[in-house]
Amino acid sequence: MKATLQLCAQSELLEGCARGFPEHGIFIVRHTGQVYAWRDACPHYGDTPLAWRRDAYLNVDGTRIVCAAHGAQFEPDTGLCIIGPCLGQALIRVPIVLTDKGQIELESGTQPNIDPDAFQENH
Numbered sequence: 001m002k003a004t005l006q007l008c009a010q011s012e013l014l015e016g017c018a019r020g021f022p023e024h025g026i027f028i029v030r031h032t033g034q035v036y037a038w039r040d041a042c043p044h045y046g047d048t049p050l051a052w053r054r055d056a057y058l059n060v061d062g063t064r065i066v067c068a069a070h071g072a073q074f075e076p077d078t079g080l081c082i083i084g085p086c087l088g089q090a091l092i093r094v095p096i097v098l099t100d101k102g103q104i105e106l107e108s109g110t111q112p113n114i115d116p117d118a119f120q121e122n123h
């Protein structure tokens with residue numbers, strides 16, 4: 001049985017929206033129906049969080065991830081920087097699980113910066 005960390009319900013993440021989990025250093029995005037999770041660290045300056053306020057990770061139309069520090073823009077599905085000072089570099093993807101109970105979860109061992117005690121055994 002794997003230990004997981006519940007992030008939120010799938011229904012809470014609408015198309016073209018993002019949600020941050022600063023306590024875990026990650027954020028999630030729903031783009032063209034798929035959910036992607038990324039480390040909240042801009043490749044321009046390694047540990048710089050991207051959002052200027054809570055959950056503000058996307059441009060106005062929700063089609064690109066934007067770093068508030070210097071304006072780098074990333075594809076939500078690949079994490080690749082396509083405009084800005086870190087052109088050609090990419091965000092670090094975080095593996096997630098969409099459960100049949102409608103949750104978005106992280107699996108233990110997938111994020112070294114998250115306290116292992118935050119994960120709970122599934123039963």
Ligand code: FES
Binds near residue numbers: 042043048067068086
């Ligand atoms: S730190 Fe993100 S664009 Fe500079």
